[in-house]
Amino acid sequence: MRTILMIHCKNYLAVEYNSKFYLAVIIAFTMVMNCTNAIAGIIKTNAKGTIEVGVARIDITPETPIRLAGFGVRSKLETEEVLMRLNAKALAFGSDAQGPSILITVDLVGISSHITNQVTEWLAKNAGIERSRVVICASHTHSGPEIGTLLNILQYRSPIAFSDSLLPVSHMNHIAHYVDQLPGKLEQVAIAALQNRKPALVSWGIGEAGFAKNRRMANGPVDHAMPLLRVTDIEGNIRAILVNYACHAVVLDYNSNKIHGDWVGEAQQLIEQKHPGAIALVAIGCGADANPSLEGIEKMAPLEQVNAIGSIIATEAERLLSTPLQPVTAYPVGRFKQIDLPFAHIPTVDELIEQTNNKTVKGYYARLALNTIARGGALPLSVAAYPVQTWTFGKQLVMIFLGGEAISDYSIRLKNELGEKIWINAYSNDVPCYVPSRRALHEPRYGYEDESSMYYYNKPSRFADDVEDRIITAVHELLPHYKPVKRSYK
Numbered sequence: 001m002r003t004i005l006m007i008h009c010k011n012y013l014a015v016e017y018n019s020k021f022y023l024a025v026i027i028a029f030t031m032v033m034n035c036t037n038a039i040a041g042i043i044k045t046n047a048k049g050t051i052e053v054g055v056a057r058i059d060i061t062p063e064t065p066i067r068l069a070g071f072g073v074r075s076k077l078e079t080e081e082v083l084m085r086l087n088a089k090a091l092a093f094g095s096d097a098q099g100p101s102i103l104i105t106v107d108l109v110g111i112s113s114h115i116t117n118q119v120t121e122w123l124a125k126n127a128g129i130e131r132s133r134v135v136i137c138a139s140h141t142h143s144g145p146e147i148g149t150l151l152n153i154l155q156y157r158s159p160i161a162f163s164d165s166l167l168p169v170s171h172m173n174h175i176a177h178y179v180d181q182l183p184g185k186l187e188q189v190a191i192a193a194l195q196n197r198k199p200a201l202v203s204w205g206i207g208e209a210g211f212a213k214n215r216r217m218a219n220g221p222v223d224h225a226m227p228l229l230r231v232t233d234i235e236g237n238i239r240a241i242l243v244n245y246a247c248h249a250v251v252l253d254y255n256s257n258k259i260h261g262d263w264v265g266e267a268q269q270l271i272e273q274k275h276p277g278a279i280a281l282v283a284i285g286c287g288a289d290a291n292p293s294l295e296g297i298e299k300m301a302p303l304e305q306v307n308a309i310g311s312i313i314a315t316e317a318e319r320l321l322s323t324p325l326q327p328v329t330a331y332p333v334g335r336f337k338q339i340d341l342p343f344a345h346i347p348t349v350d351e352l353i354e355q356t357n358n359k360t361v362k363g364y365y366a367r368l369a370l371n372t373i374a375r376g377g378a379l380p381l382s383v384a385a386y387p388v389q390t391w392t393f394g395k396q397l398v399m400i401f402l403g404g405e406a407i408s409d410y411s412i413r414l415k416n417e418l419g420e421k422i423w424i425n426a427y428s429n430d431v432p433c434y435v436p437s438r439r440a441l442h443e444p445r446y447g448y449e450d451e452s453s454m455y456y457y458n459k460p461s462r463f464a465d466d467v468e469d470r471i472i473t474a475v476h477e478l479l480p481h482y483k484p485v486k487r488s489y490k
């Protein structure tokens, strides 16, 4: 039974009075407070140089034993051991009059459009926030729980082949319950950040960290930039630090079957230890072809390795915080679009039957594809609705959010074409698969990112050659004021 509770306040909102009653009450209270403080809110946002910013965190550590994501070769089963708790954290920018924008980071291997859409639709309906003003960025930790985005949750894997057996029901139960409750937690942290908004001084700068190494080519492309955004209260106390770096979170390998945020979680913890009361958020750039690398690290124990890498980020953050940062006095304006990324080839039934002889994930995928066809379904022709999003903070900062595991070429090209004030977050809104560039699609050493990873992601083939141009074009369409200055690729 559902009752609709109308809140008559500005152009707000219909709050559904259902199983989310508790949250609805909080929202209603917030909106009443916002209404009564509307004039005060305008005055607050006009305080010189300030933006209203809210910060919040919520624990998203699995509450049951669960299989971990990342590493197709992971052979161990469920884990109960938690070495580091996992969090979702949110920053809410802008007053109600300006239209608030919410950035959420999650300590997870990825995020599916299914989960993101639930959160954005709920926030649109219950808090009046437009789709373009909400983004979820995943850390890509390989020591987080399965969230249903990769094929290795579907079956046992023997050393020589994929089996046809489904996971035990208890394993699927734990994964399914985790995935099912995640949107509610992300909605809660978004609302908490909205409630927490108060005038803040925001500034940003770009540092550098050198541990990301191209994992396919010696001296291959990599993005070592480390942008940082600082949020302080009007007295100058730090409330939040958002950092971005482009590298896989794979310091802990597949032998470690314990929950941990990897170098991303470690960096967040170290920054928060330096700044008690503040939250640290780390989003990942275009680092899908980069792994962490540090001289002598192999001699360390696994947790020492994570600490060594996380410390590089935390140390560079401290250095940046001691330098003059550029003020950000404009609240973000979001733009969002979804585009089609066609695959290079859709296999025929005969080709799939031949492909089943392959003992790798490619053969396993062929059996799944044949099953789809036999049940009257069709293979997808493209990654439909690939998300591309931009947030412009006036002319002071432009954040670009790309879905999927985008490789370093995207960052290099976009910065080349759009200039110095660009900050690029990948693994955002949806992680449907890797996103190689035109160069990588013609580089045999990128065979995993180009093709074999696609089968783990339940996709029929590599992308068509124009995948890069489609994405770059979409970014430019969302940023009409930023004219391309240089083309890196023909």
Ligand SMILES: [Zn+2]
Pocket: 140, 248, 288, 405
């Ligand atoms: Zn990856």
